[in-house]
Amino acid sequence: MSDRQRTPPPTVRLRRLAALLRRLRAEAELTREQVAVRTGVNVVTLYRIEKARARPQQRTLTALMEVYGAGEAQRADLMAAQRLADDRSRLRPYGAEPSGAARAGGATGFAGFSEGYLAYLGFEAEARTVRAYESMCVPELLQTERYARAVIRGMLPDAGRAEVDERVRVRMERRSLLTRANGPRIRAVLDEAAVRRAVGGPEVMREQAEHLVRIGREPGVGVRVIPFGAGAHAGMAGSFVHLDFPDARDAELVWADTPAGDVFLDSEEETLRYRSLFERLRAVALDRDDSAALLESACRSLRSADSVH
Template identity: 30%
Template sequence: MPGNRHTSVRSRQIANELRRYREKAGLSCTEAGAKLGVSGSKISRIETGVSGLQIEDVAALLGLYHVPDAERHTLVELAKSADQKGWWERQTGLPQNWKNLMEFEAKASRIQNFENMFVPGLLQTAEYSRAILRAIDDTLSEDELESLIATRMARQIVLTRSQAPQFLAVIDENALRRTIGGSGVMKRQLQHLLTIADTRNVVLRVVPTSAGVYVGLQGPFLLLEFQDEPDIVYVENHYTMLFLEEEQDLASYRMGLRNILGVALAPGATAELIKSVVGEA
């Protein structure tokens, strides 16, 4: 069922959480509705963003699903400002934050990602991802590290499903030449890029170092486009993650992407450059 083109990121995230809790409780929409004296279609409309969120409905559903008090309080408070634009969350646990992004990626019809430091997360190998995560936080236990890697690998499934989104990845050449995890890890990562670039829904382009100074040096971003919901820009740094949805923000990042593509190599030339870097590894 199509979503609502005017639904905010907050509302969409609450809807995603409500669906997740219902499924965890083992209830269908019809069963959940029956327990609350409403139709199953109403539950479905809430979860797909067709219906606006009412605080009373959110609280009732969270109670029905036996959601812990702390989580229930957080979502109810979020529901009070559900119509406000924009969303940011401080980085306190990567799996939780990635889950938010993965929910939106799963619904997107097109994903456009620019990276100037690393290979895009959707295209990383497990060993490359491990090297980054370990370097970023050397306090992680082995179990925690494995959980993070598994989450990142699970995120990539979105590109291989039957209704996969179109994915454009634009990478700064320096990210390809930065040795992460050793020469062997890096070489296999680059070979993986060459393999996945042949996928029908993936386009890979590289901005060569010869481009000099360009707008992409300001930082990475992810533009997610939807058929029936508002588009979103995702930006992440050391301490925060941001979902931007104001039209002026979207227009700014779209313009930035156009400027970046203006200095990027075409797909064929990109493949040749990656092959040359592999040969040097």
């Protein structure tokens, strides 16, 4: 197992603390080596703190604030972020423990979820905008219950019924973000393959396509489809989710669920690259109305296929 899988991803607050300290050091025009000499804090420790891989102890934070000449407001912000940096209460926003059925079924952890996925749920719940690109299936926030169940069973063939049930439950509860007051804006781009693949059979897929048409009319949700006719495009390398947050001090975040584990990217260069990639994919995709027309066409085709069966 890799270090990325063993180490819990940083919380939003720890990421904020790291970003603030990086910015203060840059404004002070100091290298990590110079800071280490002035504070006695190891260079490796400074690196880990600035990469949100470690929470600074109070005496370390105090020393850094002194060296950086942090003002009163900055000190208050840094101390608040440091105090709450390890608060992982938002990792399980849809219930603190698996259901009794899931526990009886032998699911590991929280319905078998990785710590990285739980961290993503917390980030998603705090996001201002969720930009999701999917090449093979419908984004999780836009899935119907039967479609979600079929996807989970297909992707996790060894999962027991209790674990599948728990994963479906969490996925359905996450949909409350779509209607929550001050919930995130959802911007979804799908490859046409995600619409045409009859996951769960024609009836399940028709229900899913109809749901996409309905949800795509909501003011806070945008659904775009890249048609087969667009040919090769930049999103063929894989799916990803880009998040930004209401507080400008919180760095943007990119998350991807890969066979090797959860991948989080939060450097300015990486998040800008993925945000630009998402905009390029939106430009290649059909507009809102034409995307809805393609989805409605898929619904008609699936109704015909369902009637044959």
